[in-house]
Amino acid sequence: MSSIPFKDIIPEKQILTEPLDEVEYFSKDWTKQFKVSSSGVLFPKTHEEVVNIVKKAYEHNIKLVPSGGRTGLSGGAVATNKEWVLSLEKMNKILSFSKEDSSLTAQAGVVTDIIQEEALKHDLYFPIEFGATGSSQIGGNVATNAGGVHVLKYGSTRDWIMSLKVVTGKGETLDINKGLVKNNTGYDLKQLMIGSEGTLGVVTEVEVRLTAKPKEKSVMLLGLNTLDTLLDLFSYSKNNLPISAFELFSKTSLEHVLSSNSQLKKPLETDVDHYVLIEIEPNNHFDVTTHLEHFFEKEWVVDGILSQNTNQFKELWSFRELITESISIFTPYKNDISVRVSKVPEFIKTIHETVFKEQKDLSVxxxxxxxxxxxxxxxxxxxxxxxAEFIKRCESVSSLLFAELEKLGGSVSAEHGIGLLKKPYLKHSRSQSEIELMKSIKKVFDPKGILNPGKIF
Ligand SMILES: Cc1cc2nc3c(=O)[nH]c(=O)nc-3n(C[C@H](O)[C@H](O)[C@H](O)COP(=O)(O)OP(=O)(O)OC[C@H]3O[C@@H](n4cnc5c(N)ncnc54)[C@H](O)[C@@H]3O)c2cc1C
Known part of the structure; x- marks a missing residue:
């Protein structure tokens, strides 16, 4: 076999082995903790090319790292051990739209925002939205079961997939679910594939479900001085308002956004410790202000603002959406955890008062x-x-954090996946029996372990 083993499979211009900085660029995601080392990058353009690449890899025991928009935050798309990166970037075509099925079929490398724009052209809506959808790909969203800001109303990627075309670790093609709404024919391989982080198969085509476009959206930004009123505010809002997002951020988060975006001004007059952003999708007769007044009467909030137009809607959202970007200069160590909603205030207190108590020099x-x-x-x-010292410190804090999380039955990864970053902590959320079962499933789909080796477990 030649030193570039895929030369006879795809045109040479679809293989990148130099310059090394470009290879490295394609061999990592948003995480910065890992030393990148890959053999090169492959850019297939069709499903058949992916099949042939995987078959070749299977035959010669070559390891592959499926890679989408590389916006992942858990090291899932990082090559660290001379694997070949299988980039879906050039598989970026919208394949079809079905008005009757309200669905759109696309190659896996189509950027998420393009799916959303395409849906809007048909006066429909694809509700998976978050700060990286301008770069993430629909295949990556499937592989990570991406969530985002509208999970509360619309669910995560898992709820929007009608069909998948996948290449297993043996190079077999699976045409999963074929757009059916009802399909109780044994195990649900579609759901198994969603969130599998490129370890069970390479997703090459995705059919997504679309829905009616929300007629109108408003957002309110509220100021709280204590988290003691958070659950009252949330349960009232959930039960009485047409909410599509309920987000929380701290005063310090806002300070970072303001200091890195000079055109943005402090949104509320009152100085508060916590901000809640509530997005609603009201119909024509819905009276938001009465509910806003109720929040003040109950003293759940001390200040607040309701968007009056599209520009203000976008600006209020930007205070939340720009947080990740504004702190990225501090190479943050990220934890993306979940607990039952009813445990959120308790867990935030635990984070500050127990987990980070002895870490005065670390800003959280x-x-x-x-x-x-x-x-x-x-x-x-x-x-x-x-x-190196920072990572070591964060890892020891994480152990404490996850031990507290385990007590509350929480998850060490709510939406970013496990990848390489959360691998040591999987045991806090999954039992040994569950992990062993997952390993066995991996062997069925990928008997030689060539797809994204070393990720998840
Ligand atoms: C600013 C910012 C904000 C974010 N906010 C959110 C958020 O709110 N919610 C959320 O869920 N995530 C969020 N993320 C994380 C990230 O954007 C998502 O996980 C996204 O779905 C990753 O898609 P990607 O195409 O970039 O995948 P990549 O990072 O390229 O890959 C992610 C994983 O999927 C695998 N993979 C990629 N493509 C395929 C494929 N075609 N077939 C098989 N496996 C594949 C990779 O091997 C890897 O394991 C955010 C990231 C950033 C940078």
């Missing part, structure tokens, strides 16, 4: 999709602390 930023019990806990690297 907490924000997240509270309506789903999902908190993003970001530890920022102090400027002068060497990266």
């Amino acid at each position: 930023i907490v924000f997240g999709h509270i309506g789903d019990g999902n908190l993003h806990v970001n530890t920022l690297k102090p400027k002068d602390m060497p990266q």
Whole structure:
């Protein structure tokens, strides 16, 4: 076999082995903790090319790392051990639209925002939205079961997939579910594939379900001085308002957004410790202001603002959506955890009062999709602390964090997946029996372990 083993499978211009910095660029995701080392990058354009690549890899025991938009936050798309990166970037065609089925079929490398734009052209809506959908791909969303800001109303990617075309670790093609709404014919391989992080198969085509476009959206940004009123605010909102997002961020999160975006001004006059952003999809007769007044009467909030137009809607959202980007200069160590919604305030208190109590020099930023019990806990690297020391410190804090989380029956990864980053902590959320079963399932789909080896477990 030649030193470039895929030369006879795909055109040479679809194989990248130099320059090394470009190879490295395609061999990693948003995480910065891992030393990248890959043999090169493959850019198939068709399903058949993916089949042939995987068959060749199977035959010669070559390891592959499926790679989408590389916005992953758990090291799932990182090559660290001379694997070949299988980039879906050039598989970026919308294949078909069905008005009757309200669905859209696309190659796996189509960027998520393009799916959303395409849906809007047909006056329909694809509700998976979050801060990286301008770069993430629909195949990556499937592989990570991406969530985002509208899970509360619309669910996660899992709820929007009608069909998948997948290549297993042996190079077999699976045409899963074929667009059926009802299909109780044994085990649900579609759901098994969703969230499998490229370890069971390479997703090459995806049919997504679309829904009616929300007629109108408003957002309110509310200020709270205590988390003691958070659950009252949430349960009232959930039961009485047409909410589609319920997000929380801290005062410090907002300070980072403001200091890195000079055009943005402090949104509320009152100084508060916590901000809640509630998005609603009201119909024409819905009276939001009465409910807003109720929040003040009950003293659940101390300040608040309701968007009056599209620009203000976008600006209020930007305070939440720009947090990840604004703290990225501090190479944050990220934890993306979930607990039952009813345990959120208790867990936030535990984070500050127990987990980080002895870590005075580490700044911790907490924000997240509270309506789903999902908190993003970001530890920022102090400027002068060497990266290795920082990671070591964060890992020991994580052990404490996950031990507390386990007591509450929480998850060590709410939406970013396990990848490489959360692998040591899987045991806090999954029993040994579950992990062994997952390993056995992996062997069925990928008997030689060539797909994304070393990820998840
Ligand atoms: C600013 C920012 C905000 C974010 N906010 C959210 C959020 O709110 N909610 C959320 O869920 N995530 C969020 N993420 C994480 C990330 O965007 C999602 O996990 C996204 O779904 C990853 O898609 P991707 O195409 O970038 O995948 P990649 O990062 O390229 O890959 C992710 C995993 O999927 C596998 N994979 C990729 N493509 C395929 C394929 N075609 N077949 C098989 N396996 C494949 C990879 O091997 C890897 O394991 C955020 C990320 C950033 C940078």
